[in-house]
Amino acid sequence: MEGGSAFAQFVPLILIFAIMYFLLIRPQQKKLKAHRAMVEALRRGDEVVTQGGLIGKVSKVKDNDELEVELAQGVKVRVVKSTIAQVVSKTEPAEGAAKG
Template sequence: MQGLGQFVPLILIFAIMYFLLIRPQQKKMKEHQAMVSNLRRGDQVITQGGLIGKVVKVKEDNEVEVELGEGVKVRVVKSTIATVLNKTEPAAANTNK
């Protein structure tokens, strides 16, 4: 019984670390992965390097082509996109009657 009492503070410290550090970080990673997987043409993004540009093409091999200025296009790895500033709406179905 004495030995078990010595592990209680260690278990409490691990539980506190899990709920204050590990769990929020995992949630943030899931949100970032969802944001990156939902990138589409026309989205205005900021890369982790601080470059602001517009997504021109979404490639299948984990890359996007971003236009930084008129005629200046760069290939960027999707995971290096920090935030999406302006999200474009998906093309709506043609409702002309």
């Protein structure tokens, strides 16, 4: 009888962990995956919002996890890709890419 009661004591703990996983951990992982996909899909001409609230157009996508964003005409800043909070508008694919 002792073994059955010990298992019964762990059932609520297991249920709490399962609820926490489905309500907190799993949605956070999905959000992170969606953000990573959004950042990887950035290209020149996209209008973005940074986490600091700056709005600008991507003028150059660099290989080393950086973007060059033009905030105003002639004002360009280097931004780390992961600090992009939102893409306001996407550019259309190039005509050569659309045909081929």
